[in-house]
Amino acid sequence: AQSVAQPEDQVNVAEGNPLTVKCTYSVSGNPYLFWYVQYPNRGLQFLLKYITGDNLVKGSYGFEAEFNKSQTSFHLKKPSALVSDSALYFCAVRDDNTGGFKTIFGAGTRLFVKA
């Protein structure tokens, strides 16, 4: 069975500092990995995805994520945080064995960026 874990409920960083939001996953086949962001009272917005190829994936708003197969991780990173990055971040995984219809989401990590 596939699963995804976001071990931190909340991450606090100062504006201008680098940020990391952690995600680990478990799948039986090859993973398709996604990050989404949710701003207050809004739906989720797609940030980036890993399908295959380069382990460092670049996405929207200056975010990037690093796929590490041996550690089954897909951590979200940004070199310099902005106050406007404060939001709820979800990691998601899809197993290529499941026909592409079931995406499992993590519980979410709330990011606070302090000015």
Added chain:
Amino acid sequence: DVKVTQSSRYLVKRTGEKVFLECVQDMDHENMFWYRQDPGLGLRLIYFSYDVKMKEKGDIPEGYSVSREKKERFSLILESASTNQTSMYLCASSSGQGASVGYTFGSGTRLTVV
């Protein structure tokens, strides 16, 4: 700009009422999904549909049903609303291009059952 539109942002319903949540997408997507979002639990899949008149149960289908009579519209039905169905409901869609495609989400409907 592509969109997934959920008809209501906020709803308050009474216990036992039949509740309809509507979702419309304008991207000609084959796949549509209903999730509920609860603090600490993330998103949990209720039902999904990969074609008109087709539906599949997700992880928590009990107490819910769905309808997809047209490609662009996917309705979630709470047959007899209960207080434990108070939640944020999110609709999403994706094209039928396999597992590598991301989802487009609506803005959500916050349902309160009293």
